[in-house]
Amino acid sequence: MIARVRELQAQGAEILELTAGEPDFRPPEVAEKAAMEAIQAGKGRYTPASGTMALRQAAANWIESDFGLRYSPREVIVCPGAKIGISQALLALIRSGDEVLIPTPSWTSYPEMVRIAEGVPVMVPCDRNHLPDLEALEAARTSATKAILINSPCNPTGAVWPKDRLKALGEWALAHDLWVISDEIYAHLVYGDNRHDSPMALVPELQQRAVWIGGMSKAYAMTGWRIGFAAAPEALAKTIGGLQSQLASCPNSISQIASLAALQHGGEARQQMRQAFENRCRLVSERLAIMPGLECPAPQGAFYAFPRLQDSILGRRDPATGRQIQSGDDFIEVLLEADQVALMGGTAFGEPTAFRISFAASETVLTDALDRIAGRLQAIQNSGND
Ligand SMILES: Cc1ncc(COP(=O)(O)O)c(C=O)c1O
Structure with a gap:
């Protein structure tokens, strides 16, 4: 996924990346x-x-x-x-x-x-x-x-x-x-x-x-x-x-x-970073909880959410790319191609119907990416069954 994102970026695409496995903060x-x-x-x-x-x-x-x-x-x-x-x-x-x-x-x-x-x-x-x-x-x-x-x-x-x-x-x-x-x-x-x-x-x-x-x-x-x-x-x-x-x-x-x-x-710097992640965690949880076609136990720590796709999405065809969504991996590929949002598929983590969202990104990027994810889910759900 990272290689594909770099390839698209090299072609001039502006990708919202929610793939990071590391904090987007400076050390103390x-x-x-x-x-x-x-x-x-x-x-x-x-x-x-x-x-x-x-x-x-x-x-x-x-x-x-x-x-x-x-x-x-x-x-x-x-x-x-x-x-x-x-x-x-x-x-x-x-x-x-x-x-x-x-x-x-x-x-x-x-x-x-x-x-x-x-x-x-x-x-x-x-x-x-x-x-x-x-x-x-x-x-x-x-x-x-x-x-x-x-x-x-x-x-x-x-x-x-x-x-x-x-x-x-x-x-x-x-x-x-x-x-x-x-x-x-x-x-x-x-x-x-x-x-x-x-x-x-x-x-x-x-x-x-x-x-x-x-x-x-x-x-x-x-x-x-x-x-x-x-x-x-x-x-x-x-x-x-x-x-x-x-x-x-x-x-x-x-x-x-x-x-x-x-x-x-460095305790104070650590606390400030934790607080920023807590705010993002709340933002991500609240949005995911009301998103169509997803089931997501609210994240409580680290900086990841791991939603599962529900039956209202699985098996359907994405109207923009024509791809059938059979897994979280399919969904993130569609999202990258159609909406320029990069996520990680769930197969690598042992749950194929899920995908991972990292909130090691600014609230502005997160909000924009979550809007696009919601829009894509809605479009797939509205597309009728295949
Ligand atoms: C669960 C888990 N353990 C360990 C590590 C690696 O930590 P370190 O950078 O100290 O090697 C990671 C990094 O992503 C991780 O996600």
Whole structure:
């Protein structure tokens, strides 16, 4: 989709892009300033493979204050992005043929990461509200199941899993000796009355069977700086650090200094960004709730909405392009061609009738794009059945 958008842009088309997986904000000023000073002071050398002790300590403090989880700095590995943190955790935990449960819709990279670790991804559909379905998870569990990979707030659905569901999931995982990899990268982007909880805070014994994943990308708008954190029991953290030492040598040293400054002094910038996303989330939810032909559990976190097309749209032909809409992927192609709005299709996230809207875009762009989406849905609905 991104390649197609670039192609159309090169031909002069003005596309409203709601595809971004990263905040459209600057990092906290303190982080940028610290990085510039670090470069000038010649700090661009290797650091210890698992990150500087100062940043590991600061991350441990952050995980305790914001997530209620106590880790020693030795149990926190600074990684070159949360993504590598997840992959390294899987490489450390999974042996060939081990199964990893992944509630879907889910981030596209998860199944591939499991395969790289020679594991078998087992995709388990969530319920209609995009919350994990414990009965379905239990039905999918076998003697080969080693871990479950979870993500709340969720990319692509924007769902924030409620406390009781997370607690039940944590207790279930513990009872069956499963490892939990909890990707909490969007934890600071939660809206309205919703609260983020870590399953390990709700089921404390689970911390010994879990890897907590977080980082700077989404919370501090530092995606390209490539700093994430993996926190795990000490023996596992050591294995993850050992892998990282051979794979990456260390995370970027200048980014580590910038991240330390952001964690220590960037809280206000983070809050301002969260507030802006909350306003956009409200705007998007309100519009989607009254749009014809869509069903969309209201997003509560991250910066995505994931509406499903209803039967009043599926199977019909779009009057402008003549294309039949059989999936969310068909719909977004029509939307790009007819209305110059770029979205992501749901197939890549495990739900073909859906599509993803990112609200990492200005309110003006969002409003314009939502008008065009509504107009297209109306036109398809009015077109009669095919
Ligand atoms: C669910 C999820 N986890 C992890 C990441 C990657 O984070 P990082 O930039 O720290 O590697 C992303 C990025 O889009 C994501 O959506």
